Amino acid sequence: xxxxxxxxxxxxxxxxxxxxxxxxxxxxxxxxxxxxxxxxxxxxxxxxxxxxxxxxxxxxxxxxxxxxxxxxxxxxxxxxxxxxxxxxxxxxxxxxxxxxxxxxxxxxxxxxxxxxxxxxxxxxxxxxxxxxxxxxxxxxxxxxxxxxxxxxxxxxxxxxxxxxxxxxxxxxxxxxxxxxxxxxxxxxxxxxxxxxxxxxxxxxxxxxxxxxxxxxxxxxxxxxxxxxxxxxxxxxxxxxxxxxxxxxxxxxxxxxxxxxxxxxxxxxxxxxxxxxxxxxxxxxxxxxxxxxxxxxxxxxxxxxxxxxxxxxxxxxxxxxxxxxxxxxxxxxxxxxxxxxxxxxxxxxxxxxxxxxxxxxxxxxxxxxxxxxxxxxxxx
Numbered sequence: 001x002x003x004x005x006x007x008x009x010x011x012x013x014x015x016x017x018x019x020x021x022x023x024x025x026x027x028x029x030x031x032x033x034x035x036x037x038x039x040x041x042x043x044x045x046x047x048x049x050x051x052x053x054x055x056x057x058x059x060x061x062x063x064x065x066x067x068x069x070x071x072x073x074x075x076x077x078x079x080x081x082x083x084x085x086x087x088x089x090x091x092x093x094x095x096x097x098x099x100x101x102x103x104x105x106x107x108x109x110x111x112x113x114x115x116x117x118x119x120x121x122x123x124x125x126x127x128x129x130x131x132x133x134x135x136x137x138x139x140x141x142x143x144x145x146x147x148x149x150x151x152x153x154x155x156x157x158x159x160x161x162x163x164x165x166x167x168x169x170x171x172x173x174x175x176x177x178x179x180x181x182x183x184x185x186x187x188x189x190x191x192x193x194x195x196x197x198x199x200x201x202x203x204x205x206x207x208x209x210x211x212x213x214x215x216x217x218x219x220x221x222x223x224x225x226x227x228x229x230x231x232x233x234x235x236x237x238x239x240x241x242x243x244x245x246x247x248x249x250x251x252x253x254x255x256x257x258x259x260x261x262x263x264x265x266x267x268x269x270x271x272x273x274x275x276x277x278x279x280x281x282x283x284x285x286x287x288x289x290x291x292x293x294x295x296x297x298x299x300x301x302x303x304x305x306x307x308x309x310x311x312x313x314x315x316x317x318x319x320x321x322x323x324x325x326x327x328x329x330x331x332x333x334x335x336x337x338x339x340x341x342x343x344x345x346x347x348x349x350x351x352x353x354x355x356x357x358x359x360x361x362x363x364x365x366x367x368x369x370x371x372x373x374x375x376x377x378x379x
Contacts, residue, residue: 031133032133032134039167050297057290057299060237060285061290062105078114078152081181082177083145083156086170089156096146099292100146120173135295140185140304140306144308151318155179180207183309186211190221202226207313212231212233214234214256216257217357220258225263227266230323233281233343234286236250237287237288250360252305257278257280258278259273269329273355282369282371286303319376321379328370328378339360343367
């Protein structure tokens with residue numbers, strides 16, 4: 001294990017085993033720190049929430065998500081879904097194996113051709129240096145694609161750093177190596193520096209999916225803000241035995257939404273209170289998601305649109321079709337509309353004046369887009 005992770009893991013163990021009963025529960029922390037001129041992964045976790053492998057997962061697993069979103073029982077095609085990510089996750093294949101075994105999903109390994117991990121040039125070696133937080137993100141990504149599409153093949157392309165240029169290259173490499181869907185679970189505030197790499201997120205015949213952000217209603221997040229990407233917001237999922245669906249959802253408090261300051265309004269977006277591109281397009285569960293992460297000690301519940309984006313990417317792969325961003329709006333009636341909740345942590349909607357830009361309501365709203373998946377009907 002990389003020595004610089006020891007302090008992080010020691011803190012997790014300390015909180016898990018030795019904190020006094022009166023100590024307040026630790027707050028979720030960002031898995032990846034912000035760096036100038038770079039994106040950060042959009043995942044948070046709570047130190048001390050880890051469960052030993054023998055105790056099983058905590059949080060929503062693949063079976064819960066399949067039930068909540070009405071996924072078909074029959075397997076889908078073997079679509080190649082690319083994961084654009086920074087740094088190396090040394091135990092990624094083993095963590096994926098534990099996750100898939102837990103939920104009865106077929107093995108996805110290097111040996112059977114389902115799993116492939118390469119560097120940003122597309123080579124199996126040398127791989128970048130490891131990072132605890134980014135490896136946590138990688139683990140979430142492959143787990144969510146697996147939950148959505150057990151038959152899809154996984155192509156993980158690891159950038160040397162989270163700098164804009166390195167991740168732009170991972171995007172191109174994923175497409176060059178056969179991915180027809182590429183998931184991006186990272187983001188940075190939109191601006192001139194990241195937007196200089198916008199062309200790398202536009203590939204004919206390829207669905208590019210991006211997380212909308214984890215800071216609530218704020219400046220739009222790159223690359224989700226690009227008109228060529230499918231921006232995925234987040235929801236909070238809960239069981240609801242009283243409903244026909246058996247589940248209910250609301251806008252996740254921290255899910256990203258925003259109005260671009262740079263990107264022109266796409267012709268297929270008709271909302272009226274943002275003169276430029278509005279984020280997000282669709283949404284899925286982003287809170288309390290179970291993954292297996294051995295470097296933290298076992299099963300760990302995590303949060304983030306880093307979960308919803310790869311889940312939607314997996315559903316696209318499972319559908320066998322590559323929708324244009326405009327397709328989400330044409331098929332809005334085939335999604336489940338989310339009409340409650342907001343993503344203004346400080347003010348319950350005051351930040352946007354109670355507007356649809358930060359408050360969920362009937363029809364399109366920025367936190368949850370046109371809604372959440374209802375099987376594969378909208379794809």
